[in-house]
Amino acid sequence: MDILPQLILNSIIAGAIYTLIALGFNLIYGATKFFNLAHGVLAAVGGYAVFFFAKTLGWDIYLSVALGILLAGLIGLGLDKLIYRPLRKKKASNMILMIASLGVFTALQAIIAILFTSQFQTLSRGAGSQKIYEIAGGVITQTQLLILISGLAIMAGLILLFKYTLFGKAVKAISDDEEVAKIVGINTNKIIGYVFFIGSAIAGWAGILVGFDTGIEPTMGMSLLLKGVIASIIGGVGNIYGGVLGAFLLGFVENFGIWKISGEWKDAIAFAVLILFLLFRPNGILRK
Amino acid sequence: MTNTTKTILGLIIAILVVWGIYSILQKSSEPMANEPIKIGFIGPLTGDMATYGETEKNTIEIALEEINQSGELKRKLEVIYEDGKCSGKDAVTAAQKLINIDKVHIILGGLCSTETLGVAPLVESNKVILFSSLSSNPSISQAGDYIFRNSPSDSEFGRADAEFIVSQGIKRVAIITENTDYSQGVREIMKNIFQEKNIDIVADEIFNSGTKDFRTYLTKIKSVNPEAIYINPGGSAAVAGLIPKQIGELGIKNVKIFGNFLLGDKEALSVGGQAMEGIIFSDSKDLTQLSGSLIEKYKSKFEKDPAHDALVAARYDSVYIIKDAIKSCGNDDSDCIKNYLYDMPEYSGMIGSYKFDLNGDLLSEEFVIHKKIVDGVPQVIE
Known part of the structure; x- marks a missing residue:
């Protein structure tokens, strides 16, 4: 069997998952300029919301997914209102905001573990009965295809949003200089709130898809977040295209890296790439 | 507070502490006849x-x-x-x-x-x-x-599993092992037995704990066409279900799947679903x-x-x-x-x-x- 097509597909699938995390992360970073570590746990929130609505309560799966995305978005918005905005008001440094988000991450993860136990759960009903598509000599499942398509669609959506809407321009203005944006009459708090809602909803969606593809556990946020952050840094943090580029690059490097050597090196390779970029191109592929 | 009072106070505290520790040690060193x-x-x-x-x-x-x-x-x-x-x-x-x-x-x-x-x-x-x-x-x-x-001991499980696979007439085996003491112990023993019996280990993949995406490991295994895959997780039972699930999703067919006791875990069975059918694993005697x-x-x-x-x-x-x-x-x-x-x-x-x-x-x-x-x-x- 020719291994190459499947390796490429595996890389694309991994890259698409990282894309979904990196997109939301970069969106929020672009507007607020701090590393929102709580972003990872919102993926778990999305996944567990669907688990609760669809599996525990037995609600319709589409409704549950919609509610899961909404809930992740609302929690993101709530976090901004209750924690980050007061901190910004007090002129807290980005370091303090990051520590606060780490606190949020840990607390939410613990709450999920208390409510749902630490057991690994899958969202898909008939495990192993998924539809499989053959593409150019490799195979891809329905969920994985959805991950890929939605990753690209969300990217396109965000680009259009930034280019053609007033909201997008406002975010850009805040990103350039929040004080000046305020002076020209932009309600920065409101706009940042929307950004948190959208970014967190994307993270929730990512968590749901991962739940259908592999499964969910309370600690899933950290590994997703790490890869998402690496992708963002490689690609150019705060840059939509950069995040996507970085995500796919990471996916390819990881999966091709272990082609000829043992798989235990996978994480080592990912972090080695990160360190190389930090050393030689700290602003990422696409400088902002 | 004068220096003298400080010294006296310090002495009193020191004596109290020493006396406290002494009395605790005294107590625990003489077991009472009806104490549990x-x-x-x-x-x-x-x-x-x-x-x-x-x-x-x-x-x-x-x-x-x-x-x-x-x-x-x-x-x-x-x-x-x-x-x-x-x-x-x-x-x-x-x-x-x-x-x-x-x-x-x-x-x-x-x-x-x-x-x-x-x-x-x-x-x-x-x-x-x-x-x-x-x-x-x-x-x-x-x-x-x-x-x-x-x-x-694992040597019992590893030996029993390797001998079982040999007894099935299988000549080409792939092993996928979690990087834990338990699984590495099983892997070593199986490798020795396979070498003794002239069984080809066509793939010997090791993954770190916490891995959820096995696609590339399995793609490599698929490319060498083994007759059997031995799944050797060491920590979480979820992994024991995820690997067979991803084997199915990658369309790897005509391969016998064996594994250690974790493959029979309820969590593994629920995660793996239909992909678990026909898998043979070792367990303690009934x-x-x-x-x-x-x-x-x-x-x-x-x-x-x-x-x-x-x-x-x-x-x-x-x-x-x-x-x-x-x-x-x-x-x-x-x-x-x-x-x-x-x-x-x-x-x-x-x-x-x-x-x-x-x-x-x-x-x-x-x-x-x-x-x-x-x-x-x-x-x-x-």
């Missing part, structure tokens, strides 16, 4: 393996209640539970506490091999008995004189008829299923064996108990009839059986 005998327990009470630790804890509670009610021992038994978190470091902290503060002479545990191996040097130098009912890493055999277990009622008792007392039936049986036996030893010695002197265990006549318990060999390992006829998953339920292969 303290026994330690080390196992994961939090984390991924917590359900297994909880199962052991609950089982000990059952055995303890029975023994203490029977009044067979002059002094009651009391177990102090410490969390080893399935980690060598945490298990050592727990053992330090049990040995130095609680002054126990017997520790039930650890559960994970890393716990048992971590604690081993400590119990050995303090002459404390360590009695595991699940740890199966082969190196525990050589870990020390005070270390016993009534669970088969429990004797006696233990059926023990499992029932467990279920009714704690209103939930134990994580692993064989673990309940083995841990229950271990408490009774310790009770027999204490009864024979008249106290919990660890050297006497050690000698009792090495000389113990064949013990007929919940997991079968067995005694201990020179390494403190289980000595019995075949303990490993194989099961096949049919319609989502593991069935014993005759």
Whole structure:
């Protein structure tokens, strides 16, 4: 069997998952300029919301997914209102905001573990009965295809949003200089709130898809977040295209890296790439 | 406050502290005739393996209640539970506490091999008995004189699995192993046997704990066309379900799938779903008829299923064996108990009839059986 097509597909699938995390992360970073570590746990929130609505309560799966995305978005918005905005008001440094988000991450993860136990759960009903598509000599499942398509669609959506809407321009203005944006009459708090809602909803969606593809556990946020952050840094943090580029690059490097050597090196390779970029191109592929 | 008052105050505090420590030490150094005998327990009470630790804890509670009610021992038994978190470091902290503060002479545990191996040097130098009912890493055999277990070593499982695969006429095997003490132990033994029997190991993949995406490992395995894949997870049962699921999703067909005991775990079966059909895995021998009622008792007392039936049986036996030893010695002197265990006549318990060999390992006829998953339920292969 020719291994190459499947390796490429595996890389694309991994890259698409990282894309979904990196997109939301970069969106929020672009507007607020701090590393929102709580972003990872919102993926778990999305996944567990669907688990609760669809599996525990037995609600319709589409409704549950919609509610899961909404809930992740609302929690993101709530976090901004209750924690980050007061901190910004007090002129807290980005370091303090990051520590606060780490606190949020840990607390939410613990709450999920208390409510749902630490057991690994899958969202898909008939495990192993998924539809499989053959593409150019490799195979891809329905969920994985959805991950890929939605990753690209969300990217396109965000680009259009930034280019053609007033909201997008406002975010850009805040990103350039929040004080000046305020002076020209932009309600920065409101706009940042929307950004948190959208970014967190994307993270929730990512968590749901991962739940259908592999499964969910309370600690899933950290590994997703790490890869998402690496992708963002490689690609150019705060840059939509950069995040996507970085995500796919990471996916390819990881999966091709272990082609000829043992798989235990996978994480080592990912972090080695990160360190190389930090050393030689700290602003990422696409400088902002 | 003058300097003199400060000095006097300081002296008074120092005397109080010294006196306090002295009186505490005094108390614990003279055991009272009717004070309970303290026994330690080390196992994961939090984390991924917590359900297994909880199962052991609950089982000990059952055995303890029975023994203490029977009044067979002059002094009651009391177990102090410490969390080893399935980690060598945490298990050592727990053992330090049990040995130095609680002054126990017997520790039930650890559960994970890393716990048992971590604690081993400590119990050995303090002459404390360590009695595991699940740890199966082969190196525990050589870990020390005070270390016993009534669970088969991995060498038993690894050997049984390798020989089973050989007996199926398979010539080309792929192994996928989690990077843990347990799984690496199994892998080493299987590799040796395969080499002896001239079986080709066409792929030998190792993944780190926490991995959820196995696609590239499996793509590599697929490309070398093995006749069988041996799945060798070491920590989480979810992984034991995820790998077969992703094997199915990658369209790898016409390959026989084998694995270790984790593949029969309820969590693995639910994660893997249909992909688990036909998988053959090794497990401890089915429990004797006696233990059926023990499992029932467990279920009714704690209103939930134990994580692993064989673990309940083995841990229950271990408490009774310790009770027999204490009864024979008249106290919990660890050297006497050690000698009792090495000389113990064949013990007929919940997991079968067995005694201990020179390494403190289980000595019995075949303990490993194989099961096949049919319609989502593991069935014993005759």
